[in-house]
Amino acid sequence: MILYGYSMSSASYRVRIALCLKGIEPTLVTKQLRRGEHRHKDFLRLNPQGFVPALELDDGRVLTQSLAIIEYLDEIHPEPPLLPATPLERARVRSMAQLIACDIHPLNNLRVLQYLEGPLAQTPSTRDAWYRHWIEAGFAALEQTLGNDAARGRYCHGESPTLADVCLVPQVFNARRFSVDLCAYPRIVAIDAACHELAAFARAAPEKQT
Amino acid sequence: MILYGYSMSSASYRVRIALCLKGIEPTLVTKQLRRGEHRHKDFLRLNPQGFVPALELDDGRVLTQSLAIIEYLDEIHPEPPLLPATPLERARVRSMAQLIACDIHPLNNLRVLQYLEGPLAQTPSTRDAWYRHWIEAGFAALEQTLGNDAARGRYCHGESPTLADVCLVPQVFNARRFSVDLCAYPRIVAIDAACHELAAFARAAPEKQT
Numbered sequence: 001m002i003l004y005g006y007s008m009s010s011a012s013y014r015v016r017i018a019l020c021l022k023g024i025e026p027t028l029v030t031k032q033l034r035r036g037e038h039r040h041k042d043f044l045r046l047n048p049q050g051f052v053p054a055l056e057l058d059d060g061r062v063l064t065q066s067l068a069i070i071e072y073l074d075e076i077h078p079e080p081p082l083l084p085a086t087p088l089e090r091a092r093v094r095s096m097a098q099l100i101a102c103d104i105h106p107l108n109n110l111r112v113l114q115y116l117e118g119p120l121a122q123t124p125s126t127r128d129a130w131y132r133h134w135i136e137a138g139f140a141a142l143e144q145t146l147g148n149d150a151a152r153g154r155y156c157h158g159e160s161p162t163l164a165d166v167c168l169v170p171q172v173f174n175a176r177r178f179s180v181d182l183c184a185y186p187r188i189v190a191i192d193a194a195c196h197e198l199a200a201f202a203r204a205a206p207e208k209q210t
Numbered sequence: 211m212i213l214y215g216y217s218m219s220s221a222s223y224r225v226r227i228a229l230c231l232k233g234i235e236p237t238l239v240t241k242q243l244r245r246g247e248h249r250h251k252d253f254l255r256l257n258p259q260g261f262v263p264a265l266e267l268d269d270g271r272v273l274t275q276s277l278a279i280i281e282y283l284d285e286i287h288p289e290p291p292l293l294p295a296t297p298l299e300r301a302r303v304r305s306m307a308q309l310i311a312c313d314i315h316p317l318n319n320l321r322v323l324q325y326l327e328g329p330l331a332q333t334p335s336t337r338d339a340w341y342r343h344w345i346e347a348g349f350a351a352l353e354q355t356l357g358n359d360a361a362r363g364r365y366c367h368g369e370s371p372t373l374a375d376v377c378l379v380p381q382v383f384n385a386r387r388f389s390v391d392l393c394a395y396p397r398i399v400a401i402d403a404a405c406h407e408l409a410a411f412a413r414a415a416p417e418k419q420t
Contacts, residue, residue, distance in 0.1 A: 047351075048350070048351040048352075048354035048355055049309065049313070049348075049351040050351075051313075057298075061298065063298075063301045063302075063305065064305045064309075065304065065305035065308040065309060065312070067304065067308055067312075068300075068301045068302075068304035068305040068308055069301065069305075071300070071301065071304060072297050072298070072300070072301035075297040075300070076297050087282050087285040087286050088267075088271065088273075088282070090281070090282070090285070091273045091278045091279065091281065091282035092273075092278075094275065094277065094278035094281060095273065095274045095275035095278040095279075098275040098277055098278055098311075099259065099274075099275060101308075101312055102275070102277075102311055102312050102315075102316050103259070103261075103316055105312075106312050106313055106316045106317060107316060107317065107322065111347075112317065115340070115343070116330075119336075119339075119340075120326075120330065120332065120336065120340075122330065126329075126330065129329075130325070130329075130330075133325070137321075138259075140258070141257075141258040141259040141260075142258075144258035145258055
């Protein structure tokens, strides 16, 4: 199994966390996004989107899209589970993961920032305001969801980490990198801290990648 | 069951298709996004994000995020299935759905277009070029995935519609609305046409909503 990724890619970071939680150790191949390595034709043959992460299985099949990869890993290696047992709880966890993976992260990834600075000729400060804007909108809603719900626990959903935490921690990392003020999101900050106490989250962190 | 939605919201459209495929008929409540009805505090109590779709169950619980809602519906009403039987096939279908739901649609939704026109002071023509840019990038990769794969069939994956088709049809609707030239994506166009032959897809279309 080969994981094509990049230390600072938050979608890659999600998959690294899931792999560490599952105790799976693939070969890691880095694609330096800022050098455009993901646009090389050999990689585009594996993933026509040219995105990381991409997970190449031993038979050569390639899985793309971080959430699809993580649900696959959860299905073939069910322990520890990254989704709860009931359909309703699974919907809650998936919706928190998707709040991040659909409504925050895609607006802030490298190709979008490059479009803002290139074709739209925006300044770095306008670009950074854009970046923070979508995190703040998403985190405000997520904080309320986390705080209000009956399932409130140590992590996003209950007492063990799920797909939602796997998405949250890389997004908090990005928020800090762009100096988002996290004071308004105490539940998010507490859950992020709880996750960082787990070896799997610590090992998957960008600064631990070579 | 109450579905809060909006005829032109493509995430609502996805959930309408899934409900029609499953033969479930919830009460439909329209939130006029352009009038800001989704920002009223009564609705924000149901969904802190203030987004449609939101699905209120008979016990008052509310599910958000279209893909999470659809997977929930697929779990509680398994027939006809919207995901294939094996983990590898499910990963393929989910990745195609997420290519649309993460990498195209969030960049083009109303709040983002409003940010481009408001804080970033972009013209309608620059806004429309942005809109088309992300569809074209996503469709180019999706077309290749659809065309190359062994699982090639009448729909995105095989001979019955899945979560991937449920996401594709509303995205093609949006592409046509913004005059994207679809000539380069014959597989996408053919799959969209095959879907429109099914009553469930036809009934869920924006123009069929009151």
